[in-house]
Amino acid sequence: MSKQKAVFLDRDGTIIVDRNYLSDASQITWLEGCQRALRQAVDAGYVLVVVTNQSGVARGLIQMDELELIHREMQEQLEEAVQVRIHQFYVCPHHEQGVVKALQLRCDCRKPGRALFDQAILDWNIDVTNSIAIGDRVRDLIPAAACGVQQLYLFESDQDSQVEIEEALKLLESIKKVKSWTEINFDWM
Ligand SMILES: [Mg+2]
Ligand SMILES: [Zn+2]
Numbered sequence: 657m658s659k660q661k662a663v664f665l666d667r668d669g670t671i672i673v674d675r676n677y678l679s680d681a682s683q684i685t686w687l688e689g690c691q692r693a694l695r696q697a698v699d700a701g702y703v704l705v706v707v708t709n710q711s712g713v714a715r716g717l718i719q720m721d722e723l724e725l726i727h728r729e730m731q732e733q734l735e736e737a738v739q740v741r742i743h744q745f746y747v748c749p750h751h752e753q754g755v756v757k758a759l760q761l762r763c764d765c766r767k768p769g770r771a772l773f774d775q776a777i778l779d780w781n782i783d784v785t786n787s788i789a790i791g792d793r794v795r796d797l798i799p800a801a802a803c804g805v806q807q808l809y810l811f812e813s814d815q816d817s818q819v820e821i822e823e824a825l826k827l828l829e830s831i832k833k834v835k836s837w838t839e840i841n842f843d844w845m
Contacts, residue, residue, distance in 0.1 A: 659783035660703050663694075663842075664773065664800050665742075667708040669792035669813055672730070677712040679722065681729040686737075689837030695738035697842040702788070705776045706745045707796075709766050713747075714754025723747065743780065746772040770799035777803060790840065794824040801828050809834050 668674040671694075673685040694704055712718045727745045735741055748767070754760040764771040777784060789800030792811040801808060808831045810821075825831055834840060 657781050659781050661701060661786040662703040662705050662776070662780060662782045662788075663697050664776070664787065664789040664805065665704065665706045666767075666791035666793065666796040667706050667745075669815065670790055670796070670811060671706070674792070674813075674815075677715075677717045678726065679712065679718045681726050684726065684730055684733065686733070687837060691734055691737045693837045693840055693842065694734065694742075695740050698740040700842040702842060703780050703782065704740070704742045705780065705782075706742050707767065707772045707776065707799075708745065709748050711749070711751035711754065711766070713749035714751035714756050714759035716755045720749060723749075744776065746776055748772060767793075768795040768798040770802050773799045773803045788840075788842075794820050797824070797828060797831060801830075806830055808832065809840055811835070 665671055668678065671687060671690050673687065675683045697704060710723055713720055713723060731741050748763060748765040750759050750761055750763040750766055752760065752762050763769065776782060784804035785806060787805045788807040788809070789797050789805045790809040791797050792813045792815055794816050797808045797810060808828060810831050810833050812833055812835055
């Protein structure tokens with residue numbers, strides 16, 4: 657398999673509305689313009705990879721199988737709307753303050769950790785230098801940049817403090833702040 661470019665996507669607040677521990681498929685709401693943009697990305701040859709922190713699993717707010725159901729529903733909705741699918745979801749279910757003992761740990765996969773990015777790069781033979789990362793938190797972009805991704809998009813949200821954002825912009829000068837999916841164009845290559 658030759659190297660493939662990818663779009664690394666955060667889930668909550670990036671492709672769907674952040675419901676703060678979404679636990680039911682009825683709460684899925686795609687962000688305006690996202691589905692069409694993902695179709696455009698696939699047409700341009702990108703692999704779609706979602707990397708998501710889901711500490712709700714460690715916190716006992718949602719079970720892993722319920723989370724999988726939500727992701728299956730997202731796939732169906734995306735396929736129905738624009739006839740493409742997310743190639744793979746990568747989930748960190750851990751949290752240090754979790755109540756589920758087996759998941760109560762400090763892991764390498766919770767963003768800004770890069771373990772899930774490294775795994776995706778291996779699994780899909782990803783050409784990082786031609787890949788893109790999109791998130792609504794600085795911590796979504798830090799691991800992508802650490803892996804060599806150069807195109808970084810940050811949705812403006814109030815999730816990070818101004819100080820965190822300023823620090824990240826200084827550190828990762830390639831971050832572009834965007835307001836909506838229409839500002840992201842996958843056709844330049
Ligand atoms: Mg997010
Ligand atoms: Zn983890």
